[in-house]
Amino acid sequence: MCGIVGISAESNVAAEIYDALLMLQHRGQDAAGITVCNSDDKLSTRKSKGYVRDVFAQRHMEKLIGDYGIGHVRYPTAGGAGKEFSQPYYVNSPYGISLAHNGNLTNSKQLANELFHAEMRHLKTDSDSEVLLNIFAHELAKQREIYPSAENIFKAVSKTHLRCDGAYAVLALIAGHGLVAFRDNNGIRPLSIGIRKGKTRDEYVISSEDALFSSHGFKKLRDVEPGEAIFIDKNGELFSQQCADEPKKRPCIFEYVYFSRPDSKIDEISVYKARTRMGTKLASQIKNSKPDHDIDVVIPIPDSSVTAAHQLAVDLDVPYREGFVKNRYIGRTFIMPYQEERKKSVRRKLNILDLEFDGKNVLLVDDSIVRGTTSKKIIEMAREAGANKVYFASAAPAIKYQNLYGIDMPATSELIASNKSDEDVAKEINADWLIYQKLDDLIESVKEGNPKIEEFETSIFTGEYMTPLVENYLEDLENTRKDELKMQREKSTASG
Numbered sequence: 001m002c003g004i005v006g007i008s009a010e011s012n013v014a015a016e017i018y019d020a021l022l023m024l025q026h027r028g029q030d031a032a033g034i035t036v037c038n039s040d041d042k043l044s045t046r047k048s049k050g051y052v053r054d055v056f057a058q059r060h061m062e063k064l065i066g067d068y069g070i071g072h073v074r075y076p077t078a079g080g081a082g083k084e085f086s087q088p089y090y091v092n093s094p095y096g097i098s099l100a101h102n103g104n105l106t107n108s109k110q111l112a113n114e115l116f117h118a119e120m121r122h123l124k125t126d127s128d129s130e131v132l133l134n135i136f137a138h139e140l141a142k143q144r145e146i147y148p149s150a151e152n153i154f155k156a157v158s159k160t161h162l163r164c165d166g167a168y169a170v171l172a173l174i175a176g177h178g179l180v181a182f183r184d185n186n187g188i189r190p191l192s193i194g195i196r197k198g199k200t201r202d203e204y205v206i207s208s209e210d211a212l213f214s215s216h217g218f219k220k221l222r223d224v225e226p227g228e229a230i231f232i233d234k235n236g237e238l239f240s241q242q243c244a245d246e247p248k249k250r251p252c253i254f255e256y257v258y259f260s261r262p263d264s265k266i267d268e269i270s271v272y273k274a275r276t277r278m279g280t281k282l283a284s285q286i287k288n289s290k291p292d293h294d295i296d297v298v299i300p301i302p303d304s305s306v307t308a309a310h311q312l313a314v315d316l317d318v319p320y321r322e323g324f325v326k327n328r329y330i331g332r333t334f335i336m337p338y339q340e341e342r343k344k345s346v347r348r349k350l351n352i353l354d355l356e357f358d359g360k361n362v363l364l365v366d367d368s369i370v371r372g373t374t375s376k377k378i379i380e381m382a383r384e385a386g387a388n389k390v391y392f393a394s395a396a397p398a399i400k401y402q403n404l405y406g407i408d409m410p411a412t413s414e415l416i417a418s419n420k421s422d423e424d425v426a427k428e429i430n431a432d433w434l435i436y437q438k439l440d441d442l443i444e445s446v447k448e449g450n451p452k453i454e455e456f457e458t459s460i461f462t463g464e465y466m467t468p469l470v471e472n473y474l475e476d477l478e479n480t481r482k483d484e485l486k487m488q489r490e491k492s493t494a495s496g
């Protein structure tokens with residue numbers, strides 16, 4: 001999970017990119033970085049591990065001089081978690097290119113092989129984003145132009161599309177030339193563009209989420225289309241072209257469920273409104289299956305379920321109460337990589353207001369159930385606080401398969417619903433009744449915002465992946481993601 005932003009303006013952009021990254025911080029808390037290009041066509045970068053506010057000090061910002069630049073926040077989905085994985089990545093040939101990526105390539109191992117053996121490019125990390133950068137750089141270099149035109153850049157993007165499988169929303173800086181953006185031909189990860197009037201030219205922002213546009217004085221122009229590339233040259237002239245053979249808009253549905261900010265619109269669909277519709281659909285399901293339900297109160301598990309839970313309570317005509325208080329200042333210590341630590345951290349993150357539970361039949365609402373750690377712990381806390389019956393609703397259907405397209409999800413075997421019926425999940429988390437959103441209802445909730453979209457990326461619920469998968473890809477990924485194996489790997493690196 002990552003967030004990206006690029007700005008092309010008349011004057012220094014680093015401070016605005018910094019502010020924009022703060023607004024994208026929910027998309028990744030592991031590392032952050034900014035690269036800008038100055039009037040001498042030199043790139044400057046600051047990147048490191050940590051929150052945006054910790055990575056950039058005054059002394060770093062003072063050195064980031066340039067009118068066009070890109071920024072990245074990272075949460076690891078592929079590659080390791082070391083400092084060397086922070087982005088933007090850089091390659092010196094051709095021109096000097098810096099790149100920031102949100103998504104995940106599913107054929108990056110094969111491409112890394114090709115890059116090494118056929119194209120004689122050495123990669124420093126096993127990051128798929130470094131692979132993507134080198135593929136794009138190689139395709140641009142092949143055209144042997146000292147001054148690349150928009151046409152050269154679009155040709156390189158077309159070739160990149162032909163070689164890369166998976167999901168990618170990309171921003172790249174070409175030193176001395178401009179800012180490039182492109183989105184994979186399914187448009188799985190979001191990317192949109194905004195415009196603002198400068199004194200002598202239009203200024204542009206391109207970002208994973210448009211929530212940050214208005215606070216920076218930009219108006220949304222549109223979403224970047226699947227397969228499309230945009231080039232804003234260093235003088236601010238914008239060029240765009242469709243670079244994929246058969247583009248089709250199939251955005252990731254989990255952006256609407258959990259990942260994106262409620263104040264963003266993705267592919268013309270308001271995340272906030274989609275979440276209210278998810279609440280309405282859950283309410284209908286409850287009313288249809290138990291018209292005489294005995295729910296006394298609806299309680300959200302903060303934060304991403306709040307919008308759906310509130311609408312659910314309104315539609316059921318049942319009181320909505322805040323039964324948990326979230327500690328917003330919890331530091332990095334509590335972002336726990338392993339299961340045992342995760343269990344403890346739920347209690348530290350969420351404190352319970354006993355008086356909303358005592359003697360009541362409560363309906364707890366979360367956006368999704370992944371490992372089941374949160375739901376199990378929360379239900380235990382609700383019972384300790386004196387709840388009579390504890391029901392649980394999830395705004396998303398049961399998550400049964402791992403994510404290949406840039407959302408950080410555990411291995412399939414670690415997903416609580418991977419091999420259980422809904423009844424068995426209910427037993428496991430100790431809920432008196434478990435209501436999962438139906439997939440069709442989820443799709444309708446989102447699609448209503450833009451009926452032109454025919455299909456969404458829903459593989460975590462169905463196991464149907466929409467891009468070609470190389471042999472053993474799923475098994476390999478399963479192994480890299482398993483907690484147990486992660487621990488073993490870390491131990492052996494530590495001692496080795």
Ligand code: AMP
Binds near residue numbers: 304366371372407
């Ligand atoms: P779990 O405790 O593993 O079942 O996780 C469920 C909780 O994690 C829910 O409250 C979600 O809001 C949240 N969540 C869902 N997807 C993710 C994700 N990819 N990374 C981190 N948290 C998530």
